[in-house]
Amino acid sequence: MVLRKNENGRLHKVKEVLSQGSPQVGKSPKQAVWKKNKAALWYYQAKQKKYETPLFLVYSLVNRAFILDLAPGMSTVEAFTNAGFDVYLLDFGEPGYEDKDITVDDYVYDYIQTGVKKALHHSKAKDITIIGYCLGGTLAAMYAAVADEPIKNIVLMVAPMDFDYVPVFDQWVQALREGSVSYEEWIDMYGVIPAKLMEKGMRIASYPVYFSHYFSLLERVNDPSYVHKWRRFNYWTESHVPFAGAALKQLIQELVQENSLIRGSLRLRGKKAVLSNITANILVVSTTLDTLVPKAMSQSVVELVSSKDKTFKLAEGGHATLAARSRLPSFLADWLVERSAPV
Numbered sequence: 001m002v003l004r005k006n007e008n009g010r011l012h013k014v015k016e017v018l019s020q021g022s023p024q025v026g027k028s029p030k031q032a033v034w035k036k037n038k039a040a041l042w043y044y045q046a047k048q049k050k051y052e053t054p055l056f057l058v059y060s061l062v063n064r065a066f067i068l069d070l071a072p073g074m075s076t077v078e079a080f081t082n083a084g085f086d087v088y089l090l091d092f093g094e095p096g097y098e099d100k101d102i103t104v105d106d107y108v109y110d111y112i113q114t115g116v117k118k119a120l121h122h123s124k125a126k127d128i129t130i131i132g133y134c135l136g137g138t139l140a141a142m143y144a145a146v147a148d149e150p151i152k153n154i155v156l157m158v159a160p161m162d163f164d165y166v167p168v169f170d171q172w173v174q175a176l177r178e179g180s181v182s183y184e185e186w187i188d189m190y191g192v193i194p195a196k197l198m199e200k201g202m203r204i205a206s207y208p209v210y211f212s213h214y215f216s217l218l219e220r221v222n223d224p225s226y227v228h229k230w231r232r233f234n235y236w237t238e239s240h241v242p243f244a245g246a247a248l249k250q251l252i253q254e255l256v257q258e259n260s261l262i263r264g265s266l267r268l269r270g271k272k273a274v275l276s277n278i279t280a281n282i283l284v285v286s287t288t289l290d291t292l293v294p295k296a297m298s299q300s301v302v303e304l305v306s307s308k309d310k311t312f313k314l315a316e317g318g319h320a321t322l323a324a325r326s327r328l329p330s331f332l333a334d335w336l337v338e339r340s341a342p343v
Contacts, residue, residue, distance in 0.1 A: 013222065023231045026066040028077050030089075034118040038093030041115045043086070043122065044077050050084025053152055053340040054123045056116055057089045058136035058143075061107070061247070062198060064239045065091040067320060068133070070232040079328045085340070088119040090136075094241045100191035102244040104142070104251060105268045112143045120149065127152035129340065130280075133322075134158055134293065141301065142261065144280065145273040151280040153339050155332070156301065157322050158286060158293045163259045165296040184249060193243040233320075262300060275301060281309040281339050283332070289318040311335065 034041040057077075059065040068089060069077040080087045090112065095102065120128055127150040132140030137159025144154050187193065220226040260266040266273040284302050286295035295314055302312045313331055315322065322329070328336075 020231065023071075023235055025071060025232055025235065026069045027072060028069045028075055028081070033088070033122045034115060036111060036114070037099065038095060039111055039115075040091050040093065041118055042089045042091060043119075044081050044089065046081045046084050046086045048084055049086060049343055051086075051337075051340040052125055052343055053127055053129055054086040054088060054119060054125050055080055055129050055131055055336075056119050057087065058112060058130065058132040058140045059089070059091065060134040060136045061092055061139075061243060062135055062240060063237075064094075064241055065089060066239075067233075070229075073326050074229055074232070075326070076322075076328075079326065083328055083333060083336075085336070086123055088115070088123075090115045092241075094195075095192055095244045096242070097191050100245045103246045104139070104254070107139055107247060108143045108146065108268055108273075112139060113147065113149070116143075116147070116149050116151075126150060126341070129153040129155065129336065131155040132157065132159055135160065137161075138255070138261070141275065141278070142266065142268060142273050145261075145266075145275055145277045146268055146271050152341075153336070154278065154280045154282045155336075156282070156284045156298065158290055158298070159284075160255075160293045160297045162262045162297050162300045163255050164262070165294070166256070183252060187245045187249050191245050193245065193248060195240045195242050198240040198243055262304065264304075275304040276306050278305040279307055282307045283311045283313060283335050285313045285315055285322065285332075287315050287317045287321055289316075289321075291318075309339070 028044055030042040030044050032040050033043045057065075057068060059068060069075045072078065077087055077089065092107070092111065116128060116130070119125075130140050130144060130151055130153070132138070132155070134157070137156040138161055140154065141156060141159065141161060144151055190197075254260045254266055258265065261273065261275065264272070264274050264276070282302070282305055284298050286293070286298050295312075299312050302310050315329060315331065322332075
């Protein structure tokens with residue numbers, strides 16, 4: 001009887017949590033130093049600047065970038081600035097129907113490359129560190145393969161790049177490669193894939209992991225600190241953004257069907273985006289519990305770049321673990337410190 005009463009009490013509290021409005025996120029002080037279309041380049045000043053080499057963060061096209069700055073005490077951006085780094089975050093924003101023709105080439109050249117140039121000019125730095133998360137890491141690798149800018153370091157976090165191994169939708173992928181299923185007309189019908197469809201696709205891909213955090217809330221709903229964090233992370237999981245149709249078609253063809261980035265056949269605006277062009281210090285990171293982008297989709301990049309200083313790290317955690325941290329993991333902090341010019 002007492003047990004049932006406790007269970008009912010927890011369920012009531014869970015309902016209260018789920019009925020609350022959207023939590024505040026992205027509270028770190030920032031300044032927009034450049035804007036283009038829906039995108040913005042945000043500058044976060046180091047608390048006490050220790051390194052001349054700034055960080056340029058590239059997040060995914062699938063979710064909103066505030067996962068990197070959820071709240072004070074659970075913010076990767078805050079962790080970087082506390083460690084003495086100036087940070088620039090490229091937030092692609094939310095495309096509208098008018099953006100349906102934006103391509104991967106556009107994202108690489110007009111957004112990432114131009115953003116890097118703006119960051120270098122604003123910081124007056126001689127070189128820069130590029131850090132890409134998830135699909136943002138894929139785009140960052142593409143950019144680094146065609147870049148003329150002085151890139152000192154590259155960090156690729158749980159970035160899907162080698163599509164010879166696809167852990168989800170494997171039957172669909174096989175059908176796409178065999179040409180037995182068509183996607184162009186479906187994408188053209190929408191122009192820009194709605195956020196809700198993107199969310200449903202990610203839920204299917206992450207099942208049953210997607211639902212497990214609700215059970216965690218039920219178990220720990222009486223812990224205010226946990227609920228504080230849970231609400232912000234849950235808000236992010238429900239904050240997918242629309243996807244430009246032209247870019248999606250290009251990614252399906254170039255990565256899923258042809259694996260062209262790994263095979264060295266990718267061209268962006270006529271220039272070969274070959275991973276062997278990359279000579280910067282590189283750190284490729286995967287996590288042990290990542291069901292969306294396991295290490296097989298990232299690890300091979302280390303062997304394909306021409307960098308003399310290259311490292312692969314398998315860290316503990318899941319797909320979003322490295323994007324929402326109160327402190328930098330030691331392997332990342334040490335790696336950056338050793339390869340960033342001190343003030």
